Amino acid sequence: MRIRQVGFSQRLKAHKKLLTLETLKFIVEYLKDGDARMAALRSGVPENYASKQGSWLKKHPIVLAALETEVDPREQLRLEKAIAEINRQMETCKEILGLQEY
Known part of the structure; x- marks a missing residue:
């Protein structure tokens, strides 16, 4: 396969x-x-x-x-912060699973 x-x-x-x-x-x-x-x-x-x-x-x-x-500047900032938080959570998950190099 x-x-x-x-x-x-x-x-x-x-x-x-x-x-x-x-x-x-x-x-x-x-x-x-x-x-x-x-x-x-x-x-x-x-x-x-x-x-x-x-x-x-x-x-x-x-x-x-x-x-x-329509996305105003305040909503744009919220989106950017949400993406940053998702990235932080992904790094935490990688660390827990021993996947830092991926």
Whole structure:
């Protein structure tokens, strides 16, 4: 049995109605300046794919729905704090499970 690793865009295509952490990070970053490439870079997409992924992500149904919502600067700050908290919790989980290098 062969296990094939699923790429970033394939995972998103498979989960059009599922909000992933990668997609959430992209949305928060895209709301800052509207630059899809830079938002992709800041959200963790490798530089080689940032332009293509950013362009693809901004057409994703969940991203489009999120961008239709008016987000004021206070809500933007809340989103950024929530992402920071999620990242802290992920690090705690990695530490507990001995997965620091992942």
